[in-house]
Amino acid sequence: MFIKDVCRECKLTKKAVEYYEQQGLISPRIENNGYRNYSYEDICILKEISVLRKLDISISDIRYILSSSNKPEAIRKCIYKMDLEIEKSLANKKCLEQLMNDYNIEQTIFYIEEEIEKYFTIREKLIQAFPGPYGMYLCLHFGQFLNGRIDTAQKERAYEDIVNYLDKIQAIEFPKELEEYFQEGLVNFKTEDVQKLNSSIMDFVNNTDKYLEEHKEEIEKYLEFKNSDEYKISPAYKINQMILQFQQENGYYDVFIHNLKILSDSYREYLEKLDIANKAFIDRYLNKNI
Template structure:
């Protein structure tokens, strides 16, 4: 079945079907003429995906559900997450109602500490600790690894070290034009679908040889642009230089990264794979080293 008919049958847009294929959720046969031929199994999976997405289930969780031999158990994990979100939302609602009746901030602080903060993910805690451009930088670059919670004393200690470090180190002072640039960039990322970008990065790291082979032309253009006068005069270049200077002059790697590895198991695993991928990349494109030097 061709994609036009699939869209009607599954009540999905063409972009949605293509996206689910990119995420590896379906694998339609490709005919000699280049058209995709979707099987009955593909259609069944797409209907399943569409249903789960309408229930607010993430792509990552859907992958686990599709691969699971016990659908009920996989769905139970998703329900548990939703229950926690509902509990957090109800606690926030109750706190708002208390503030409406008696605008007692001290009482609200106590209530939040006892009933709401325990539900916060690491990302939520960091965004509240560091509002503005600095928090957005953390979210964009590390948010995908910070969806867990602080559930051990070791992680609590690592989190506190990260917060103390970020709060006392000579932080980057974002010029107004770069702050606006970052804000605009974050908005664009949300529209594109942050999850898709994060998945693409992880897939590239996990399959670096395939990525380099399939994107040889684009990588060449990217390296050429990064060495151009146009890039060197751009706000993006200014931001990159500020970030590189910050990392080189502070304890970014010794304190922030080392404790982030303790705080997030997924980040630690990703970093190990990233180091291997970086070595492969530099071996093939040694000129990349010059790009990241001040």
Template structure:
């Protein structure tokens, strides 16, 4: 099956199909005329990917699901993570509702520490500790290592040491244009394109004048 037919069958764009191919999720054969020929298995996998993506599952997790012999267990793990996110969102909503009623900051601080802080990943906490371009740069550059939660005393101590060290490092001065780029990168951040974003950011930081001229 040619790509135009695959797109119609799977309700995907050509770029999406090509992206999933680059990610190694499908491996169509290339005919002698240079056209890629997608098998029934490729089409079935693409339909599977389409469903999982619409459920908000990232490509990195989809890779794990496709490779898993126990898809129910793999999905249960993702559902557990979603449940935690829902729990965090519910706690935030409740906190906002109460704050809107009485605007009691001290009470809100206590509520956040007891009910919300435990849900934050290291990456989220770094963004709070270092607002602005510096925090965005740290999260985009090291983000793939910071998706865990601080759920032990050892992690808490390690995190505090990291923050203490970073707080003493001379802050990088980011031009306004580059700061906007970092913000856009953070908003679009997904596990599957982290490597490309990191490379783009490092090139921009190392060639600031060139980046500003081009943008």
């Protein structure tokens, strides 16, 4: 089925269908003429997405529901999140009413610590701990794994270790020519690009064999470029090597990643899937050359 018929069948706009494809939620077959051909499975998924979006379920939660083998349990987790948001909203309203009546900041601080902070997601806490671009950068890259709450003493310690690590770590000092290249790349790298990259990685992790087959030509071109002398003398290669060295020498894996796996169950599960996906990638594209 082509997109015009899909839109009519699912009662969605063309832009909506294209967006859900960009997010990796559906994967229509691309014909030789470039047209997308949507399967019966794609139609069912789009109808499912439409229902969930109308119920105000986020794209990250929809992705989790679609990939879940126990959808009622996945929905139950969404309901739990909604209940917490309602309770948090009511607590916020009560706090604002008290602040409106007497504007007692010390009393408000105590109320927030006792009655409101328990509802904060890890993502919300990190944005408050690191306001501005730094916090947003973290949440762009890890935000989809930070929607849970700190509900154990072990997670509380892990969160404190992460905040202390991030607060003390010094930025990488690039040589001037690489710094200019890096900054130019950041300026041109939009939020949508990060989201698209994250979506592509999740598609690779959750549908590894299908992803490797559908992107075979792109992957082979990418590997050819990565192994070329042109890439190995490029600013991108030098920056990548400096970042890898920085991560190895500054506790990125031993402190940040280690504690993030404790803090976020979904991130730990993602890394386990990523490890399996990477092994499949290596077997298909690297080991055959050995």
